Amino acid sequence: MLRNLRPVVASTLDPVGRALARVGLTPNAVTVLGSVGVLTSALVLYPRGELLLGTLLVTFFTLFDMLDGAVARARTRDNEFGAFLDSFMDRLSDAGILCGLLLWFIGGGNSPVLTLVTLFCLVAGFGVSYVKARAEGLGVRCDVGIAERTERLVIVLTAAGLEGMGVPYALPTGLWLLALLSVVTIGQRLLETHNRLGGAERRPTSH
Template sequence: MLRFLRPVIARMTLPLGRALARIGISANVVTLVGTFGAVAAALGLLPLGELYIGAVVVTVFVLFDMLDGAVARASGRESRWGAFLDSTLDRLTDAAVLCGLAVWFYTGGEDRLLGGLALYCMATGFAVSYIKARAEGLGVNCDVGVAERSERLIIALTATGLAGLGVPYVLAGGLWLLALLNTVTVGQRLIETRARLTEPGGPAGAGDRQPAGGAGGQG
């Protein structure tokens, strides 16, 4: 849904990416700092009920993490390893946000239903990424769905931040919306992958390649 913004974001981040590259900071360092800062904030603040400040700090580190591509382009060091590392560590950030919310709901938030819903959102978010990666590992593209990673993270962080400001029902509404969008996206990607793998002239033998634990690039 936000795919059309990617070229705009790339142009906006390029000057700062060049500045970081000039002082010797690599794209992988940007990825690691952004990820571990976001994870630390999510797991350190959200379980304590610090929803607003937690959402703000996580957002800052997520935005910093977005600079890794700009740094790689500015330094001329774009690599498949860097893309793999970034995609893998993104899963940690996503999981940390929802895990932090789940812990809060099961403890101070005292809402086991929403705690379970946060865990469901985390599981289906992993499924969305896994289906795409597994499909690509079988030789087909599965870049479809109403909720990619950017949309999911925006919904979760916006709802969390507004809840921290005292807006009633917004976090529950955000999680229910996220659960719905994740479920729909999983269905869309399963249908798309099945269609591509079973269509005439599809990847030869794709349906037979089922290595144990064979995840694709995004995990």
């Protein structure tokens, strides 16, 4: 849904990317630094109940992670491993955010129901990504879905930040919404893949 904003974001980040490239940072280094920042912030601050500070830092490092593409454009180099690394680190970052919230609900948050909802969101998030990756592995595009990675991040970070500011029911509402939209997105991607493959009765090898 937010993919139409990507050209605008890219043009905004390009000057920063050129500056980082001039000081010697590589796209892969930017990817790793951003993801490590997200993981550290989420896994240290969220379990302690510091939802607002954790969200601010996670958001900062998430935006920093977006600079890897700008640095790559500044260095005018295409790197297939860089694209692979970026996708892998994105999955780790997404999992780290939800694991931090999961630890909070298990501990000080003391909410068995939201523990299960957060765990469901964690698994469903991997499901959303896997359907797309598997479809592309079979040679078909699967760029559909109401809640791609950007939308899912916006929902969970907004909800956690508002909860940290004392807004009642912000985080539970955000997590239930994230769970629902993740299921819808998986369904959309399964249907799209089925249609593009023509419903062929072939069974690819399992992983």
